[in-house]
Amino acid sequence: MGFLTGLLWLAAAIIAAMAAGWLFRTAAVAVTPRGVSKELKTAPLTASFGMLMIIIYILVAFLAPVIAPFSETEVVGPEFMFPGDDPAFVLGTDNLGRDMLSRMIYAARNTVGIAFVTTALAFIIGSVLGLLAAIVGGWLDQLLSRTVDVLMAIPALIFALLLLTIVGTSIINMILVIAVIDSTRVFRLARAVAMNIVVMDYVEAAKLRGEGLWRLITREILPNAMAPLVAEFGLRFCFVFLTISALSFLGLGIQPPTADWGAMVKDTATMITFGNVTPLLPAAAIALLTVSVNFVVDWQLHRASGLKE
Amino acid sequence: MSHILTMIAQRLALGLVTLFVVSLIIFLGTELLPGDFAQEILGQSATPETVAALREQLGLNDPMHIRYLGWLTDIVQGDFGESLANGQSVAGLIGGRLVRTLQLASYAAAIAVPLSLVLGILAALFRNSFFDRFANASALSSISFPEFFVAYILIFLLAGANGAFPSTAINISRGDPNFTEYLHVAFLPALTLTLVVTAHMMRMTRAAIINLLSSPYIEMARLKGMSPMRIIVKHALPNALAPIINVVALNLAYLITGVVVVEVVFVYPGLGQLMVDSVAARDMPVVQGVALIFAGAYVLLNLTADVLATLSNPRLVHRR
Numbered sequence: 001m002g003f004l005t006g007l008l009w010l011a012a013a014i015i016a017a018m019a020a021g022w023l024f025r026t027a028a029v030a031v032t033p034r035g036v037s038k039e040l041k042t043a044p045l046t047a048s049f050g051m052l053m054i055i056i057y058i059l060v061a062f063l064a065p066v067i068a069p070f071s072e073t074e075v076v077g078p079e080f081m082f083p084g085d086d087p088a089f090v091l092g093t094d095n096l097g098r099d100m101l102s103r104m105i106y107a108a109r110n111t112v113g114i115a116f117v118t119t120a121l122a123f124i125i126g127s128v129l130g131l132l133a134a135i136v137g138g139w140l141d142q143l144l145s146r147t148v149d150v151l152m153a154i155p156a157l158i159f160a161l162l163l164l165t166i167v168g169t170s171i172i173n174m175i176l177v178i179a180v181i182d183s184t185r186v187f188r189l190a191r192a193v194a195m196n197i198v199v200m201d202y203v204e205a206a207k208l209r210g211e212g213l214w215r216l217i218t219r220e221i222l223p224n225a226m227a228p229l230v231a232e233f234g235l236r237f238c239f240v241f242l243t244i245s246a247l248s249f250l251g252l253g254i255q256p257p258t259a260d261w262g263a264m265v266k267d268t269a270t271m272i273t274f275g276n277v278t279p280l281l282p283a284a285a286i287a288l289l290t291v292s293v294n295f296v297v298d299w300q301l302h303r304a305s306g307l308k309e
Numbered sequence: 310m311s312h313i314l315t316m317i318a319q320r321l322a323l324g325l326v327t328l329f330v331v332s333l334i335i336f337l338g339t340e341l342l343p344g345d346f347a348q349e350i351l352g353q354s355a356t357p358e359t360v361a362a363l364r365e366q367l368g369l370n371d372p373m374h375i376r377y378l379g380w381l382t383d384i385v386q387g388d389f390g391e392s393l394a395n396g397q398s399v400a401g402l403i404g405g406r407l408v409r410t411l412q413l414a415s416y417a418a419a420i421a422v423p424l425s426l427v428l429g430i431l432a433a434l435f436r437n438s439f440f441d442r443f444a445n446a447s448a449l450s451s452i453s454f455p456e457f458f459v460a461y462i463l464i465f466l467l468a469g470a471n472g473a474f475p476s477t478a479i480n481i482s483r484g485d486p487n488f489t490e491y492l493h494v495a496f497l498p499a500l501t502l503t504l505v506v507t508a509h510m511m512r513m514t515r516a517a518i519i520n521l522l523s524s525p526y527i528e529m530a531r532l533k534g535m536s537p538m539r540i541i542v543k544h545a546l547p548n549a550l551a552p553i554i555n556v557v558a559l560n561l562a563y564l565i566t567g568v569v570v571v572e573v574v575f576v577y578p579g580l581g582q583l584m585v586d587s588v589a590a591r592d593m594p595v596v597q598g599v600a601l602i603f604a605g606a607y608v609l610l611n612l613t614a615d616v617l618a619t620l621s622n623p624r625l626v627h628r629r
Contacts, residue, residue, distance in 0.1 A: 046446075149327075150327055150330045150331070153327045153331065153604070153607070153608055153611070154331055154334075154600075154604045154607070155562070155563075155565075155566035155603060155604065155607045156566075157566055157567075157569055157570075158566050158569075158584070158599075158600050158603045158604065158607075159600075161569075161584055161585070161588050161596070161600070162335065162338060162596060162597075162600045163338070164588055165338070165587070165588045165591055165593060165596045166338040168591070169588075169589075238453060242453075242455050245455050246455060246456070246457070246569075246570050249455075249457050249570065249573075250569070250570065250573055250585050251585075251589060252585070252588055252589065262455075262457075265457055265458075265461070269461070269574075272461050272464050272465055272476075273464070273468065273476050275465075277465065279461055280458070280461055280462065280465065283455060283457060283458035283461060284458065286455050286458065287450075287453060287454045287455065287458050290453035290454070290455075291449070291450050291453040291454075293453075294449055294450075294452070294453050295449075298449065
């Protein structure tokens with residue numbers, strides 16, 4: 001019986017999500033200018049839902065101090081309250097008696113912000129080196145590629161843990177460590193994409209015209225390598241986000257009292273054995289964002305591959 | 310046949326080189342550790358004399374390459390040094406836990422591999438049906454879920470006061486459970502790992518088979534009037550083996566490292582738990598040892614994947 005009601009709830013949630021996606025798509029098509037709305041019309045419901053969710057997350061992250069009923073770190077009530085015990089604390093309280101809802105909202109700002117900065121850093125390092133390796137070639141290419149081969153032979157999470165032991169656990173260190181590890185994956189893709197472009201005639205012509213390295217990268221190669229790199233940015237963001245959450249969950253990432261979804265799961269984990277869903281809420285917030293980003297990326301990849309046919 | 314042996318030897322050599330570089334990175338990591346290693350062991354209250362004595366005893370005054378060679382020879386002989394936290398030998402700490410981690414990984418693999426192959430074949434057979442779409446959507450979502458989310462959902466549903474399974478595996482470290490007890494206690498961690506890897510393997514199996522379905526010899530089999538099930542199992546599957554083996558081995562490699570978070574959630578006494586505790590305490594020798602073992606397992610599994618994928622393709626085995 002419990003299983004059946006669970007399935008019903010799941011079905012209801014999926015229908016609600018699809019309806020929200022449809023509403024968002026209709027609204028977005030109506031508001032946006034012509035060129036954009038034409039593309040939006042082709043979005044499947046999953047991708048529309050994903051875009052809606054991403055916008056909501058961004059809004060919550062920016063407006064955190066306005067929306068949150070309490071402050072990020074203030075102890076406002078008794079510990080371990082169930083959701084619904086007290087109307088003042090909609091999602092209950094955590095192990096120290098801080099309001100879960102407020103911390104969830106502030107964590108959107110902290111976790112998503114840090115993940116975004118990390119991904120951007122990984123992208124700058126990885127794509128600049130990848131494009132350089134493809135254009136310059138020769139010993140630079142060999143050196144960078146072999147280094148990346150070896151670095152990728154170490155499992156990412158283990159490597160991150162090893163590096164964090166060496167440099168010590170702090171937010172800056174975590175950002176740098178994950179950015180370096182993830183930039184190896186970006187390097188691979190950027191190099192592979194650019195390899196196909198540098199052999200084109202117009203690049204040859206640009207070289208003969210005497211264009212410098214920087215201009216070659218920014219004006220000739222980057223515009224044509226943009227589509228796969230943007231899709232990769234979405235996927236990378238998911239991986240980085242999950243890694244940061246995992247590290248924070250292990251107590252090695254974002255440090256208290258800063259609110260973070262991974263660390264919040266860890267703090268409230270004991271409540272789950274008493275039938276309290278509180279620890280699932282931050283975990284679900286992580287899952288919802290990664291699923292949304294994946295939906296949008298899936299649509300973009302599909303579109304990119306469809307244009308080639 | 311000889312060129313297969315040559316290929317395996319080449320891959321092995323490459324793997325060894327990789328491991329060598331990994332050991333170099335791990336060793337250099339200790340060198341970069343801010344502060345003095347001897348000071349770190351002895352703590353704040355140490356007098357300069359005792360620090361100097363310990364430096365002498367640990368051989369920290371030797372040049373770097375001599376210490377690296379010494380460290381490497383010790384490790385090759387199975388001596389990983391001593392833990393900074395409690396002075397126990399690292400090899401002893403790792404030994405029992407490595408067995409536990411391998412047990413958990415094989416438990417999960419024993420469920421996940423057959424399950425994902427069957428599901429993948431079914432999804433290819435009934436492609437574009439409701440089942441296929443549902444399987445695809447759940448695959449996409451389970452890839453996006455953090456491991457601890459899956460783990461806590463399972464605990465919420467299947468453990469707790471009146472649940473069928475225990476929510477922690479801590480009892481494993483207390484007694485030595487027999488086989489059935491172990492299967493019961495470790496069921497939830499194994500199921501979590503299964504759910505995390507099944508999706509990817511299933512999707513790849515489906516893709517590998519569907520790729521082949523448009524080839525002429527499959528068309529021929531279909532025109533002969535063979536049943537769809539027989540076409541897929543007898544004709545498509547053997548040719549799809551190489552990518553499938555590859556993705557299975559990749560996921561097994563993932564299982565070895567993916568255990569870290571799951572072990573922490575379920576307080577399972579394995580290598581991952583040891584590593585996380587040691588990172589928090591900055592217990593360098595233990596972290597070095599565990600990282601080397603994880604990297605070794607990862608490199609070995611990737612290598613096995615390459616070799617097996619080659620062996621499963623007759624065109625590569627009997628190359629002229």
